[in-house]
Structures are given as C-alpha cells and as structure tokens.
Amino acid sequence: MPTIRTTTRAALTSGALALSLSLALTACGESAPPAATTSAAGAPTTSAPAAASEEHNDADIRFAQMMIPHHRQAIEMAQIAAERADNPEVKALAEQIRSAQDPEIETMTGFLETWGAEVPAEGGMTGMDHSGMDHSGTGEMSGMSGMMTPEQMDQLRSATGADFDTMFLEMMIVHHQGAVTDAERELAEGVNPQAKELAAQIIDAQTAEIVQMSQLLPAS
Numbered sequence: 001m002p003t004i005r006t007t008t009r010a011a012l013t014s015g016a017l018a019l020s021l022s023l024a025l026t027a028c029g030e031s032a033p034p035a036a037t038t039s040a041a042g043a044p045t046t047s048a049p050a051a052a053s054e055e056h057n058d059a060d061i062r063f064a065q066m067m068i069p070h071h072r073q074a075i076e077m078a079q080i081a082a083e084r085a086d087n088p089e090v091k092a093l094a095e096q097i098r099s100a101q102d103p104e105i106e107t108m109t110g111f112l113e114t115w116g117a118e119v120p121a122e123g124g125m126t127g128m129d130h131s132g133m134d135h136s137g138t139g140e141m142s143g144m145s146g147m148m149t150p151e152q153m154d155q156l157r158s159a160t161g162a163d164f165d166t167m168f169l170e171m172m173i174v175h176h177q178g179a180v181t182d183a184e185r186e187l188a189e190g191v192n193p194q195a196k197e198l199a200a201q202i203i204d205a206q207t208a209e210i211v212q213m214s215q216l217l218p219a220s
Contacts, residue, residue, distance in 0.1 A: 052111040059189035064108040146178015176206040
C-alpha cells in the first residue's frame with residue numbers, strides 16, 4: 001500500500017414609494033452581486049468555470065478525459081468514508097471532497113461535449129494506454145497519477161475504525177497529489193482558458209485539502 005497522510009426586506013406600503021423604487025431600479029439596470037457560498041466545512045466554494053470555448057488542443061482533451069475518472073474514484077472513496085470513517089472530521093472532509101468534485105465532473109463533461117470528444121464511460125478510462133499501467137501497488141498508473149488499484153480499493157472497503165481513517169487519509173493524499181500533477185500539466189500544455197481555470201482551481205483546492213489531511217493523520 002502506498003505511504004499516503006437575510007436581511008429582511010421592509011415592506012413598501014406606500015404606492016408612490018414603491019413606484020419610485022421600481023423606476024430607480026429600471027434606470028439602474030444592475031443586479032446585486034451574488035452572495036458568497038460556503039461549503040459544509042465552512043470554507044468558501046469556488047464556482048465552476050463558464051462553458052468551454054471551442055479553442056482546445058490534445059492536452060485539454062487529455063486533462064478532461066483523465067480527470068473525470070480520477071474524480072469519480074475520489075468520490076467513491078469519499079462515499080466509503082461517509083459510511084466507515086470513525087473520526088467526524090474525516091467524514092466532514094469526505095463530504096467536502098464529494099461536494100467539490102461532483103460539479104467539476106459535470107463541467108469537464110461539458111468541455112468534452114463542446115469539443116466533440118469522447119466522454120469517459122462510468123468505470124472507463126478513455127484515452128489511457130492500459131498496457132502502461134503499473135500494478136505494483138504504488139498507486140501510480142500511466143496517464144492517471146495517484147489512482148488507487150482495485151486491490152487498494154478493496155483494502156479500504158475492508159478497513160474499520162481508526163485504521164480506516166488512516167488508510168483513507170493516506171490514500172487520498174496520494175490521490176490528490178496525482179490530481180495536482182495532472183492539473184499542473186494542463187496549465188503548462190493546455191490552451192483552453194476555461195479548462196486552465198478549472199485546473200488552477202483544482203490545484204488550489206486539493207493542495208489545501210492535502211494540508212488538512214496531513215494534519216488529521218496520527219503522529220507516527
């Protein structure tokens with residue numbers, strides 16, 4: 001196994017005042033900025049990038065096609081943690097990961113559809129060179145950094161209590177490190193602005209979660 005650590009609005013009872021306000025708003029033609037949202041863990045959430053433009057290259061396609069299965073596995077791990085984790089902070093972190101990565105999968109699916117590229121099927125690894133997979137148990141696979149092997153996922157499902165928490169944190173740290181590596185590659189090689197924006201968001205969010213998970217690991 002890898003070494004892994006409201007303001008209530010006052011009612012306008014005066015007809016004249018209501019009309020005045022309506023005219024003022026019409027003249028202004030501006031809407032108030034949306035309120036910031038926070039995640040279940042209390043941290044500000046990042047909005048998904050706008051729909052992708054047509055401009056793209058092979059690196060953009062690779063980024064989306066590889067990151068979708070990567071995110072799906074992270075969500076699967078987080079769902080296991082929601083059921084089996086012993087530490088409530090680990091459970092909260094798992095929900096934070098799931099809440100962030102579900103919308104990102106939808107965004108990347110939209111990218112691929114816009115570009116006329118194949119969307120990875122559930123359980124599929126579109127674009128991967130399967131002959132280059134590493135089954136050594138290091139969690140490294142060609143083209144998909146940090147992915148857990150089926151055997152590692154079985155180990156996670158079988159773990160309980162504090163042992164589960166440690167295993168989940170260690171595995172998810174490696175998983176996040178892989179996502180950061182692939183996102184950094186997209187920043188260096190991609191050309192689509194929305195895909196690069198999402199890559200930057202992934203780097204920021206998952207780097208912060210790596211720090212959080214490292215702090216939750218028991219001292220060795």
